Amino acid sequence: MGDVVTVPAPYGLGPIRVTAITGGEVEMVAPLTGSGYSVSGCSGGGGVSSQGGGGVRLICAEGPTATINDAMSLKVVKATDAAAVLRIGPAE
Numbered sequence: 001m002g003d004v005v006t007v008p009a010p011y012g013l014g015p016i017r018v019t020a021i022t023g024g025e026v027e028m029v030a031p032l033t034g035s036g037y038s039v040s041g042c043s044g045g046g047g048v049s050s051q052g053g054g055g056v057r058l059i060c061a062e063g064p065t066a067t068i069n070d071a072m073s074l075k076v077v078k079a080t081d082a083a084a085v086l087r088i089g090p091a092e
Helices: none
Strands: 016-022 025-031 047-051 055-061 066-068 072-079 084-090
Touching: 016 084, 025 072, 055 066, 055 072
Parallel strands: none
Antiparallel strands: 016 025, 025 055, 047 055, 066 072, 072 084
16 A cells, blocks of 8 residues: 556546555545546446545446546456555556
8 A cells, every 4th residue: 555656647647646455445546637537437336536635536446447537547456455456558
């Protein structure tokens, strides 16, 4: 936990920081770098909430790929209590 992943600027997010891994879910926070924000497809009760200073909080479980800002795909490939494998790439 606490790991930081830098993503390309066109994705509309600053560095994504993992803040917690519990029960197969990964909680992440990231600053917004664009003027808007959208997310779809987080499974397992995934959601987003506004954070002070123009950031977001994501909670995603293992499963289907989420699409963020219609530009980035994020998939939790595997999550244990100690580590998670994330797959990040351009939206499909």
